[in-house]
Amino acid sequence: MVGAHQVGNALTAAAVGRAVGMTTPAIAAALGTATAASRWRMEVTELAGGITLINDAYNANPHSMKAALETVRDMSVPGRRLAILGDMRELGNTAEKYHRELGEFAAGCNIDTIVCVGPMSELTATAARAAGMARAKVLHFKSAAECAEQAKNWVRAGDLVLLKGSRGMKLETVIPALS
Helix, strand or coil, rough: CCCCCCHHHHHHHHHHHHCCCCCCHHHHHHHHHCCCCCCCCCCEEEEEECCEEEEEEECCHHHHHHHHHHHHHHCCCCCEEEEEEEEECHHHHHHHHHHHHHHHHHCCCCCCEEEEEEEEEEEEHHHHHHHCCHHHEEEEEHHHHHHHHHHCCCCCCEEEEEECCCCHHCCCHHHHCCC
């Protein structure tokens, strides 16, 4: 599993293992084979055309969005870093605030292109631009389908692409268009 945010989960699992009598080598071996409980959670895949995809389209909240962006920021890549960020749903009356904060945060994460998908993500795009990202480096699409129609125009071999948004955004429908 990728991402520094996974360290806390690993330490918790190790503590539980120790509490039930597991040895350190057994804990290390188990952690070495650990995988996410469900698909589309920081799932790394190599796509045709030399594109690396991190599919985290299972769900999204402000904390998980930032953790995913930090992971992409910290990864070594031969090409560019692109983040396709969908709306975070079910945030209630805090939705506008968190989408704006995400744009500001993303602008500081060494992401080459931010692709925002969904009506609330327009606020993310606006905030990223206001935080200093060039207008041409921040795209906005109303839907995953609209994003998929254009994906071939801005992805190329060597790129690392993060796909992150709430389940209802159906961002996985963009994947076939990326390769």
